[in-house]
Amino acid sequence: MESRTSMQITGNIHWLVTYRLPFSWSFTRGQVIRQCRRRYYYKYYAPYGGNAPDEEGDRAHILALGRLTGAAALVGSIVHRIARDSLHARRSGRMWESATSSTAARVLLQQTLHRSENACQKGRINPKQSILQDHYFGHRLDEATLLNRLDFLMHALLEHPAYRQVLASDGELLLLDEVRRFTVADVTVFAVPDVLLRESGRYRLIDWKTSSALGSHLDQAIEQLNLYALYLVRSEAVSPELINCEIAEVTAGAGRRWRVQTADIEKVEGDATSSIAEMQRSLTDAARNQTIRANFPRRMETAPGDSVCAHCAFRVLCFGIPPESDWPLTLIT
Ligand code: SF4
Structure with missing residues (x-):
C-alpha cells in the first residue's frame, strides 16, 4: 500500500467550518497538553472553525489524523471492551464463558482491521470509524501477530485476580466504562472508570492496564484513578476513606491498590x-473557547526522531513525514 499524507473523508464535513466544541476537561486532555501543546491544539481546536477560526490547514485532514489509532492501542481497547461487555453480562445475571470472550475479541479485531484497511485502500474514511495509523500511512501490519497479542492479553485478563474477583463478587457493579460528569473550577470534567464496584459498604475503582511497561506511567495511572475517586467524593458525597483504587496490570497478573486519603483528593483536584x-490562559476568547495555533508551540527541541513525535500522527503536519509504525508489538510471555 502506498504511503499517504491525506485522504478523503466521507460524508458531509461542512459542519466543521462552524462547529464549536465547548470547553471541558478530562484526564486524557490534561495528558495531551502536558505531552505536546501543538498536539493538543490539533486535537481539540484546529479541526473546528468555531474554535480555531484562523486555522488555514485542511480541517478534515487534521480531524482524521487526530482520530487515527495505533495497533497496540486498538488491541488494548478491544480487551477493555470485552472486559466491559462480559462484566455487563454478569451484571444482567448472565455469565459469559471464557471462550465467548476470547472469540468475541478476535472477531472484533478482525472486523476492525478489515474495515480500516478497506477504507484506506478506497481512500475514503468515515471519521466515526476506527482507522489504523498503519493502514492510513501504508505501513506493514501483520494480522497474525496482532491476533497472538490479543489472545495473550485476553487470557491474562480472564485469569487476572481482579477480574475474577469482580465476576465472583456479590457486590453491586455501579459503573462499567460509563461516562460521568462533574465540575471542577466551574468546568465540566469527565470521568470514565473501567469498573466501579460497591461491596460491603465500600467502593472499589479498577482500571485495566494492558501496556507491558507501566513503570514510567505509574504516577499518571494513580492520578487517573484518584480523579475518579474525586468524582465519587464531589458528586456522590462518598467519604474518601470508603474508596479503594486498583490498577490491574493485565500482562503482569498483578495489581497496585491503595485506600484513598483526603490528601489524594485535594492533590488531584488542585492538579486538575x-x-x-493553563488551558484557559492559552485561549484568545475564553467565552467562545477559541484560540490560534501560535499559542501552541511544538515540543521543545523536536526533531523527526523525537520519541514522542515518532509515533504521533500529526508528524506529517509538523515535519512533512509520516509517523513510524508502532509495529512490531512485543509479545510478553
Ligand atoms: S509531531 Fe511532535 S511536535 Fe508535532 S504535534 Fe506530534 S508530538 Fe507535537
Whole structure:
C-alpha cells in the first residue's frame, strides 16, 4: 500500500467550518497538553472553525489524523471492551464463558482491521470509524501477530485476580466504562472508570492496564484513578476513606491498590484546577473557547526522531513525514 499524507473523508464535513466544541476537561486532555501543546491544539481546536477560526490547514485532514489509532492501542481497547461487555453480562445475571470472550475479541479485531484497511485502500474514511495509523500511512501490519497479542492479553485478563474477583463478587457493579460528569473550577470534567464496584459498604475503582511497561506511567495511572475517586467524593458525597483504587496490570497478573486519603483528593483536584487554568490562559476568547495555533508551540527541541513525535500522527503536519509504525508489538510471555 502506498504511503499517504491525506485522504478523503466521507460524508458531509461542512459542519466543521462552524462547529464549536465547548470547553471541558478530562484526564486524557490534561495528558495531551502536558505531552505536546501543538498536539493538543490539533486535537481539540484546529479541526473546528468555531474554535480555531484562523486555522488555514485542511480541517478534515487534521480531524482524521487526530482520530487515527495505533495497533497496540486498538488491541488494548478491544480487551477493555470485552472486559466491559462480559462484566455487563454478569451484571444482567448472565455469565459469559471464557471462550465467548476470547472469540468475541478476535472477531472484533478482525472486523476492525478489515474495515480500516478497506477504507484506506478506497481512500475514503468515515471519521466515526476506527482507522489504523498503519493502514492510513501504508505501513506493514501483520494480522497474525496482532491476533497472538490479543489472545495473550485476553487470557491474562480472564485469569487476572481482579477480574475474577469482580465476576465472583456479590457486590453491586455501579459503573462499567460509563461516562460521568462533574465540575471542577466551574468546568465540566469527565470521568470514565473501567469498573466501579460497591461491596460491603465500600467502593472499589479498577482500571485495566494492558501496556507491558507501566513503570514510567505509574504516577499518571494513580492520578487517573484518584480523579475518579474525586468524582465519587464531589458528586456522590462518598467519604474518601470508603474508596479503594486498583490498577490491574493485565500482562503482569498483578495489581497496585491503595485506600484513598483526603490528601489524594485535594492533590488531584488542585492538579486538575491548575491544568484547566493553563488551558484557559492559552485561549484568545475564553467565552467562545477559541484560540490560534501560535499559542501552541511544538515540543521543545523536536526533531523527526523525537520519541514522542515518532509515533504521533500529526508528524506529517509538523515535519512533512509520516509517523513510524508502532509495529512490531512485543509479545510478553
Ligand atoms: S509531531 Fe511532535 S511536535 Fe508535532 S504535534 Fe506530534 S508530538 Fe507535537
